[in-house]
Ligand SMILES: Nc1nc2c(c(=O)[nH]1)N[C@H]1C(S)=C(S)[C@@H](COP(=O)(O)O)O[C@H]1N2
């Protein structure tokens with residue numbers, strides 16, 4: 001394993017956290033196990049004083065309290081979120097940012113009010129093109145002092161699944177997940193899901209911002225315009241079988257029958273196929289795949305494995321309905337985003353790992 005991680009990367013890795021992969025066993029990720037990523041500080045918000053401002057190219061600007069938002073039509077849906085930087089730590093040379101391995105994912109049951117009707121109430125003017133979402137958090141990144149900001153096209157904002165969410169798993173949003181209100185855009189990478197919403201501004205021109213045009217792009221070098229990230233590429237993950245070695249997280253299990261299970265998702269449609277290899281990618285078997293339980297939540301898969309004594313490398317790979325398939329090796333880009341290379345797990349199978357009766 002590479003060991004040249006910097007103290008700055010460690011600092012990010014201790015502030016932010018992934019979902020422990022055993023959390024894949026739950027269809028809805030328990031509160032506290034969902035991954036967390038925060039660029040700046042977690043704001044402390046007084047819900048009594050807080051208001052959401054809606055302004056810009058609208059007929060009437062709105063200013064709404066949390067109570068007013070909570071009394072609007074209420075929708076709940078399970079949505080899988082994944083950070084666009086998931087997998088970054090495996091790239092070489094490694095782009096310096098949050099060093100995720102595979103675990104920057106989670107599925108929350110998000111409750112809130114649909115964004116579209118609220119924008120229609122404010123009245124989008126004819127020239128409305130994009131909608132800018134501004135968080136309360138502020139800091140410097142890439143030499144630019146900024147609030148966390150992302151924009152979406154007006155058309156995407158009107159999609160019925162797009163929510164202003166105030167609850168996660170039936171509880172008010174925890175501070176680290178955006179209390180009191182966040183945007184949920186199902187299918188899109190995490191950077192779109194603006195937390196601690198303060199303002200929604202309708203724009204008549206494309207937004208230029210650091211988190212829109214500089215960081216969250218797939219580009220090969222500084223001058224490469226590249227492409228802006230949007231929806232999540234497919235990924236399958238496996239619940240690590242057996243028991244772990246504390247230092248290496250290698251898996252130990254006794255020989256015999258082991259049901260392998262995991263979940264897979266994509267922002268480009270449902271998952272078509274999950275394949276599993278138990279011999280480092282030489283042979284692949286098609287796993288049993290559950291139908292989607294909701295349009296924007298991960299799908300469960302499973303495969304029975306008859307494990308022989310020895311060392312094995314387990315891989316799993318998803319293909320989505322749009323035909324996107326996970327690469328076997330990481331694809332490098334400047335910011336280390338959208339790296340959906342397959343998960344690999346080292347397993348030692350030995351009789352002595354049989355649990356004592
Ligand atoms: N205001 C604000 N919203 C934000 C961020 C942020 O730093 N500030 N981080 C984004 C990124 S990059 C991700 S991956 C998701 C993480 O959401 P979570 O911490 O609830 O899992 O929030 C997004 N929303």
Ligand SMILES: [Mo]
Nearest residue numbers: 083084190191
């Ligand atoms: Mo992210």
